[in-house]
Amino acid sequence: MEDLIKSVEIFEGLETRDINKVLKVANGKKFEKGQIIFKEGDLGDCFYLIIEGKVKITKQVDGDKIEDVAVLTAGDYFGEMSLLDGEPRSATVIAIEDSRLLEVRNSQFIKIVMNDDNFARKVLWAFCITFAKRLRATNSLLGEFAKRK
Secondary structure, eight states, X not given: OHHHHHHSGGGTTOOHXXXXXXXXXXXXXXXXXXXXXXXXXXXXXXEEEEEESEEXXXXXXXXXXXXXXXXXXXXXXXXXXXXXXXXXXXXXXXESSOEXXXXXEHHHHHHHHHHOHHHHHHHHHHHHHHHHHHHHHHHHHHHHHHHHO
């Protein structure tokens, strides 16, 4: 489990003791294929690390139309935006295979960050890199949507 956690982008470069801090507050969750993990607009009080399986991220656009945004697999994470901004979920996430996830409550994660500057620096920088990548991907999608109209 520790090796998988270390392979998650936001935890790369962390020492074993730091990984153990996260594992200590994480809860294992299982979701069956087709099960909704959370819906767009839900309260965001945790984020997830994918241990096994695949999930699909969808976004409601143009009223009732649903667009697939991404497919994530083992080693990926999602739901972290609410950790930083406290806003409701910006998308829906559905298990597209039976999946095992680690759920990390925002309140627990923030306690770790607030008590360990080195951990905070590494993890928050990794979040920034992930957000930049996702923003670029979103910009590409917006360009594609604009071409369709």
